[in-house]
Amino acid sequence: MRTLATQVKLRRLVRAFSEAQVRLASEPLARGLAGSLIDRLQELSGELRESWRRESLTRPLEPALDRYVKESLRWVDLAIAGLRQAGADLELLRADFEGAALPLEVFLRGLDAEPALQRSA
Numbered sequence: 001m002r003t004l005a006t007q008v009k010l011r012r013l014v015r016a017f018s019e020a021q022v023r024l025a026s027e028p029l030a031r032g033l034a035g036s037l038i039d040r041l042q043e044l045s046g047e048l049r050e051s052w053r054r055e056s057l058t059r060p061l062e063p064a065l066d067r068y069v070k071e072s073l074r075w076v077d078l079a080i081a082g083l084r085q086a087g088a089d090l091e092l093l094r095a096d097f098e099g100a101a102l103p104l105e106v107f108l109r110g111l112d113a114e115p116a117l118q119r120s121a
Contacts, residue, residue: 003055003108009048010108014101016044017080021094024083034083041080049073061111068107075100 020037027033052069060066079097082088 002058003052003111006048006051006055007105007108007112009044009051010101010105013041013044013048013076014098014105016041017097017101018094020083021090021097025090038080038083041083042077045073045077045080048076069104072100072104072107076104 020041023037024034052073056066056069061069076097079093079100082093082096083090
């Protein structure tokens with residue numbers, strides 16, 4: 001399964017989330033800034049979901065694996081939505097985001113390596 005486009009979108013979202021979290025933590029009184037940052041993160045998340053949808057159509061995963069990807073994307077979305085909350089615990093949201101996004105990135109890389117592993121077996 002080829003997931004390169006999804007991996008690129010995910011890395012872009014991880015980088016943007018990290019930058020947004022740092023900005024929000026360093027400028028806690030600039031909540032007006034939060035709206036545009038979070039809108040951008042939600043846009044990137046939508047692009048990530050669309051990329052995954054397209055790539056997963058070429059070769060659908062087993063239901064349990066597909067569920068893992070969808071749950072990870074849901075946790076990513078929840079962490080992004082949490083940034084909008086006044087008084088949100090930014091470190092907790094960062095941990096939730098990274099806890100979903102980073103293992104997902106490794107998983108997607110493994111999906112790309114799968115055909116090579118099958119050939120060598």
